[in-house]
Amino acid sequence: MITTHEVTKRFGHVAAVRAVSLDVREGDRYGLLGPNGSGKSTLVRMLLGLVYATSGSISVLGEPIPRHAGRVLPSIGALIEEPAAYPHLSGRANLRLLDAAGPASPRRTRRRRVDEALEQVGLAGIDRRPVRAYSLGMRQRLGLAAALVRRPRLLILDEPTNGLDPRGIRDIRDLLISLNESGTTIFLSSHLLTEVAALCTRVGVLDSGRLVLQDDLPSLQRPTGRVLISTLDPERAVATLDGQVEQRSGENLVVRAADPAALNARLVGAGVRVRSLVQQRRTLEDVVLEVTGAGSDQFGVADSPTADSPAPPHQDPQSPPRPDPPSPPRPDPPSRPRPDPPPSQPDPPPPHPDIS
C-alpha cells in the first residue's frame, strides 16, 4: 500500500528525513514511532504530496507520489497533525464542505456519509454549535470523521489519539481495529509506545529522520527466555531453582527458563506457593530504546506500562544480575487456609488478616 525507496527530505541544511524505505502492506495496522522532531510528520506529509521529497521515490496505492497524488488521495483518509476546521461553522457543515471541495464524492450520498462518519467517531448526536465551541477531544473526533467520510482504503493518521481522554482513546482504538478488520489499511504515527503496542500489527521506528527498525510486532515482542514469578515462598523457590534465579526482589523473582509450563510444574511439585508466573517478553519500549539510543528520553518513559519491569531483557544473560535493592527481609505472611491462585494470573494483594 505504501512503499518508499530511500526517501530523503532536506529543509535547507537540515535533513528531516534520511533515506527512509517504508513498506506498508495491505491490511496492516502500521505504527510509525519516533520522538517529536524525528521526522514522522514530514514523512506523512510526503506520503500525501504536501511536502516534496528531495530525493527518493514514494508509491502509495501503487501510484507515484506526488505526481499522481490526485488519483490516489480520494481513496485515502488523512489526519495530519492536529485536526483543523473552520471555527465559525458546525462540525457537520465542515465535513460537507471538505467533502464538496474535492473529487469522488457524490453529492447525493454526502449527507449519509457525513452522518455515518460522525456516528463512527461518536459524534452522532452533535448539535449545530460551531467548531469554535468544541473541546479538544471533539475536534480530534471530528478530524477522524473527516478522514472517514469517503470510506477510504487507506487511513494515514498522524497522532490520532491526541487530546482524547482514556475512554476516547479506547473508542478510537476499537474503531480503527474494526475498520482494519473490514479491510482498511491503517498507517499511523505516534510518539506513544503504549498506543502503538496496543493497536498495531507492524511497527517502524524513526530516529533523527532514519528508519532504524521495521518489523512485525509479534516478532519484536518475542520471549526473552525469562519468567517473572511472584511467590509467597521466595526462599524455597530460590532453593528449588538454584542457579536459575537471576534476580530477587522481595517475593518477586526473575528466573531464566525457556519453558514456563515446566518451571511452574517444578515449583508446584516442590510445594512453592506461586502467586503469579509470567513469561517475560521484550516490550516495545525495550526494543525502541535499544534501537534509538541517545534521544530516547524523548519517548516519555512514564507513558509505558512496563516502566517498572524488573530487568532490562536485552541484558546479556552472562552478565551478573543486578544486586537486590537493600530492603530488610520481610517475614512471610501468616499462612491462611486459602488455595493457591492459578499461577499465570495476577492476583490482588491478600487482605490483611487483622482487618475484616
Next chain:
Amino acid sequence: MIAVELFKLVRRLRTWVSVALICGLPLLVAVFIAVTHLAPPPGQGSAFLSAVLDDGQLYPAAALALVLPVFLPVSVAVVAGDSIAGEASSGTLRYLLARPVGRTRLLVAKLISVSTFVLLAVIAVTITSYATGVLILGPSRASAVGTGSGFSGSIAPGAGGAPTAGLSAGGSITSLSGAPLTFVELIERVLGAMAFITVSMLGVAAIAIFLSTIADSAMGAALGALAVLIASEVLVTLNAASAVQPYLPTRYWLAWIDFFRQPIFWPDIQRGFAIQAVYVVVFLGAAWANFATRDITS
C-alpha cells in the same frame, strides 16, 4: 471547489461587515452634507462631492471616490491576504490539499472568491449610494440650482457653464451641468467607473494573494499589500520619482473620473486598465509558481 469558496465567502461574517463599512462611509458623508448643505468647494475634497448637492444621482461616483483611497483597498487586501495564508494558519490548507484539491485549482477558486468580493463591494457601494443620493440628497436639481437653498447656490454656482464637479486628481474640470449627461449616459459611465475600480482592486488582490502564498500569516500578507500601495502613493506625489510613476499601481487609480468628462477622456483609463492587467498577470503568475512548488508545512 469554486462553489465551496463562494460558500465560505458568503458564510463569513467578515465579508458582510466590510461591505457594510464600505457602504456606511458614503452614507455618513451624505447625511452630513444633507444636514448642513455644506459640500466641499469645487476642486477641493473628494471628487464629485461638490456636485452632489445639485444632483443626488451623481452620488455613486462621489461614493466610489470616497471609499477608493482607503476603505476598498484595505478590505480587499484583508480578504485576499487571508486567501491562502488564512487557510494555512488555521490548518485547513493541508486538509484541502490532501482532500485532494489541486493547488492551481485552489488558487483559481480563491481568485474567483476574491474577485466576487471586490465586485460585491463595488456594486453594493454603487447601489446604496445611488439610493442615498436620491433619497437624502434629492434627485437632479441641476436646472434649479439658482433657486435652490442659499448655501447650495453660493457654493455650487452651476448656472452658465461654471464648473461644479471638483476633480481633485485632474487639472481640467468638466462641467457636468454645462454638458449634462442623460440618465443612460450616467449609468454607462458609472458602470465604466465600477469596472475600472474593480480591475484596480484586482491589482491589489493579486499582490495580496501573492504575499498570501509566501507568508504564513494572513495579517502579514494584507499589511504587505497595503505597504506596497502606500509606498506607491508616496512615490506618485514625488516629482523625483517621475521616471517610475507610470508603472506604479496607484498611478492611474483615479483615471475612472475621466468617465465623467464629456466626452470620455480615454488615454489614462486605457493606461490604467493596462497597468492593472500587468500587475494581475505578474503577481498571480508569481503566486501560482510559488504555491504550486511549495512544501506545505503549516
